[in-house]
Amino acid sequence: MDKGKKIWRKNLIKSLTLGVFLFLLSFTFEPYNQGQLALVLMLFIGVLSLTVLTGASGQISLGQGALMAVGGYASASLITNLGASIWVGFLVAVSATAIFGLILGTAAARVSGPYLAGTTLVIALALPSVANRFESVLGGDVGLIVDFGTPPAWISNLIEVGYEQWQLWVALPVALTALFFTSNLMASRAGRSWQAVRDDEIGAAVSGIPVARTKVIVFVVSSAIAGLGGALYGLRGLVGPSVYPVSLSLTLLTAAILGGVGSIAGAFIGTLIVVFLPDLIDWAISGLAISEQFSNYLPSLLTGVLLLATIIINPAGVMGAGHRRKH
């Protein structure tokens, strides 16, 4: 108990320090990098949801983007149809996705590995059809226009806040909450029993861990986190099928792999890489005589190469194998 409390406090201090640091840092940024950092935080939540799923169950999902969409739609339909505040939207997004995760997890607990990967992929693909099916609420293929709004008067009276800065300020507490929750969870007894299931299902079953139920719970938690990220991500301007395409799921997966599956710090670094990769490419090829055709496909090419290089050179990702748990 004592130890648990200590970890809890340590994670709180860590999350708050990071938060204060990023908050202060944001003042020195240009709007562009404020927006980029906000994007990093949003996707970071999505990657965290994968970290929970993969780190705790060893499974991968190619449909995390679809779960984000569930969260996005839950919050956006509430905001546009009922005029709810974005903060209420976050809460609803988390609950709605958790329920969705429960349904999905019940099916997914029966299968694993590539089966799950493929199934989640089909979910991502079917999303536009669902949006069209319930067009009156979900806005069809056009989607629902939502945004971060403007800062409340008590802030804007105090200080002038740019749009990107406000995005960042909203994203920051949400991401930190997710971070704090996830890091506690992974260190908690529940988190450890999940990892036991991941490492050795039969062994875990023998030592009294309910394997099937554990897998479903992991799914629910992972989905809820993804839903939170999705709600936040939608606020950038639109919640619609083309905001949460299959490629979003792949981006999240790439970030998780690049940073190191199961590592929270890795999730952050991986997200930084995928968000800033286009900028890096722009920077690298500026001044080079490269055809538009080539430069257009370069991000996709590099992503593929990075992904392969990571898993071939060091499957543990950028965060290395050092801290990975050993038997």
Next chain:
Amino acid sequence: MKIRGSQTKRWVIGIVAGAVASTLAIAPSQAIPVRSEVGVSATEIVLGMQLPQTGAASPGYKKVDDAMRAYFDYVNSKGGVNGRKIKLVVKDDVYKAGLTISTASTLINKDKVFAMVGSVGTQTHISIIKDINRRGIPDLFVNSGYSGFYIDPKKYPTSFAALGTYVVESKIEADFLKKNYAAELAAGKVGILYQTDDFGRNVVAGFKQQGVIFPAANTQKFVAGSQGLGLTAQVQALQKAGVTLVVIGAVASATAITIGTAAKLGFAPKWLVTSVGSDATTFKTILASQGQSAAAAAFLLTGVISASHAPSPGEDTDEFVVAFKKINTEFNTGAADDKVWDNNVLQGMNIGYLTTAALMGAGKDLTRKGLIAFMEGKGATLSSAALSPLSYSSKTHEAYNSFWIGAYDANSVLKPIGGTRVLNTTDSADGPITVSTYKRPAIAADALPKVG
């Protein structure tokens, strides 16, 4: 390069500063003073554009930016606009709205564009239109016929169309059907195949507004982007329903698949194809590489009815076509495929021409507000390659309000039905359809717009 360098430095400084600031009081951020207009210098105007250059939605459209840039390069070679060269920064958004938002942020905050121009796509543009408008950034000549962007300038004060809306076009097409295929309509022999998105639904709405309602048995649809699975079942159903005229509200590749499939099925109705789907290049490329000879592809296209607000790119006598084609040959630096003269290139050239005109009109003291004021006040007086006038005003930001109906001839050139070109005018609402009396002003010898 220099800009990036200083940005990296700013990062480093930022981290250090952040650490220092955390031990001290928070330094208030300084408000950015508005001196000159963003994206405009004494020598340059920076414009931004986004479109799908890769991915499933890119074919055809990815030529538009190269054509625009070719025209701007031509303008620049003539000294630019008021001494300023036009620079077009293009971002690929793969037709994914999530990416559109990111690339818009890059264009706005990093490339610091003065205005957005010619952006392609409804689903993608909708994700950023609110933000662009809130910032007061001109959003000119959007390549989308979605009327929701333009009919309420209070909602989107800075967005202006580059196309006639889907509703306007389909109203005029419906009117044409009522006048020329009344018997078929009465007998329930007219069918429709459309894609289930805003475009397809707007087409249906336009026909409905004119009282053309398709019986359920004659109505076939498909999920936009799923034409890769083939459209055989839909075409078979239309064949089974015994229709003799089919309206196609779909993008060019799906249109080509539809007509190609019908040929295979021995189904030869009259086709009426919306202008979005009637792209002779795409049509012929797809059918030709399916092993159908160029002649066979041209044969299938022959007689297909479509609408246009512009001359057909195949009209070699049209002075705009001639001038633009020449500029395309000389200035287009795109990939070989992207230079092939067709609808998309003509459209890109036309947007380049209109943009140049608008920038000229906004005057030497170029500001965003000034540009929008000009578009609302005098935009309707601008001329272009199109045979339709423009409708920009403070009440609507729609572009072309007139279409003429034609049929493809054996050389794949859209020719007016009956020989004389008649332009019909209407609006995106319930307005009547009238015959346009607009006469397109001639193009100047130097192929540059003359404003004022």
Next chain:
Amino acid sequence: MNTFISTLITGTANGAIFALAALGLVIVWRGAGVVNFAQMGQAMFTTYIASNLINSGESYWLAFIVALISGSLLGMIIDLLIMRPLAHKKSSSSTKTLAATIPVIASLGILAILQALAGIFWAGEERGFPTPVNSFYFKNGAGTLPFSAFNLFVIGVVLIVLLLLTYFFTQTGVGLGMRAAALNPEVARLSGIKVSRMRTLSWAISGAAGSLAGLLITPSTNLSPNTLDLILIIAFTAAVVGGLDSPLGAVIGGLILGIGIALVTTYGSPENVFLAILFLLFAVQLIKPNGILGGKQVRRG
């Protein structure tokens, strides 16, 4: 001919191609333990190779053969360059479940690279792809029969391929070795079977099967770097429905998908096609997680 029968025929012709693609997935899954998400990316790539040959004036059949050969070569290259080194890494990795997902991720990386390369090399315009025989529906007096010579060709080719594969796997020594290597690598190695070579061979055969599916499906769609993504998803669903372990299941699954999609499109609404696919996938996983003909145990990882 009534609508139902013509729907069945269209569905069967498409289903045969899905079956082929699903078969490719099953062969690599059984032979190498990898669900290869890059498969239709490989097929797209080789179809572009064929398309370029045809556009430069070579005959369809030369292009056809070159595509199949390059399909199997590409499969082998992927195995030798990426999957085999990964398999060696895998054995040293501490967590089994995680290690099993690594090849899946690798295949996604390969897919991204292949699509990017195809885009860079060839994606000027969306293309079509020819058929070797007439794809116009047979004339029947004034009307038409609801199928074309190409439909028959597709069904015929897929049947021949199935027979050849069945013969290969059940009647030849190499086929026996491949099956043994897939079912029990340890006993296979102890029997002197070069298991890693058998895996490479699985990749080659699967690559060729995928290529063939690509060559047969592109005439009814268009050729662009992304067009075959959809086919992959359908093939995957078909393989899962039939049982990822079972080649015959893959064929049945492919036909179910082909005919099912045609029926939903004709009698339901095309908008519901993807929902129907998703529903089918869920239903199979809940009711029969091993698929219709799958093994007794769901293969974990």
Next chain:
Amino acid sequence: MKNLMVSDLVTDYGHVRALDGVSFIANAGEITTVIGANGAGKSTLLRTISGLEKAKSGTISWGDLEITNLAPEAIVRLGVAHVPEGHAVIPTFSVLENIEMGALFRRRKNSTDVKVAISEVLDLFPRLAERIKQSAGSLSGGERQMLAISRALVSRPELLLLDEPSLGLAPLVVEQIIQSINQLCRSTGLTVLLVEQNANTALAVADHGVLLALGKVVSDQPAAKMRADSALRSAYLGY
């Protein structure tokens, strides 16, 4: 005639040291049995010899050849066949396919001899001949063990590594299988390395015994002597 010589063999199994400096010789044409309690490292020893596990150090020589850490598929080509623990057959294969599998690697060059070898094992185990078309999954435990041995024998091995053939079988069946092996060894000069937990049965037919405990050789002597050493038996084998 070749001897198998194992010297200072060290193998880790996961994070556990399974073999800790094992040395012994299995003489040509003899049955050498490796006995020991559960977890003594017996199976790991066979798996290391046949190449399934990597040796950390030490050497394995087969005649003049060093075969340490060669791939299993290479080692079987040198005449060393391994029948792993647990009736290792492929249940969905037919009996014939399971047998044929063992000779796949040499069937192109020696197709006639492969046929001869197959008929020989079917003579040795007539019960398999009766069930030649049946799937291996439908066989009884004893028949599966016979099948697994047949699969190894058609490779024409000079050294047979046999891991716990008695596991889970009725005593009568065990006797039958062990006697078949004994007969084969005596008549053809096959060298056999037999791993058994059931020391009595093994020592009864073996020429030589090697006793393993916790990865180390604690006794290496003629089988008859080992059988008689009651102190050894009670200390390590528990009877």
